[in-house]
Amino acid sequence: MNFSHQDLARAHVSARLGEAQQSRRGRRLARLLGSGRKAEQLAQQARLAIARSL
Template sequence: MNLNSKTEGRNDMNLMYESLARAQMTERLGEAQQLRRGHQLAVARRMSRKAEQAAQNARLALARAL
């Protein structure tokens, strides 16, 4: 095995590790985006319930005033 083939072997290994690192990073970014979407959905549901409750309270207040 000469120096050139050792260098090529190291280069190939480096490329494999870089490719693996890119794949893992892409996977983690996808997971983070899913978590954000889940959090945003939970916040939207909470705000919707608050708005429904406020509307109900307004209807009750109007009914009492009449």
């Protein structure tokens, strides 16, 4: 096969775009998991506070 420079460049750009999308998804997932953990911690603190006040 004989690839042109444009074909190689296009493949390279496509690969980079895919990597960027995966990276964004990974960061978003980490953020969502982190915020979920934070919400769970706050809920636990609220439950403890209610239990102590009874």
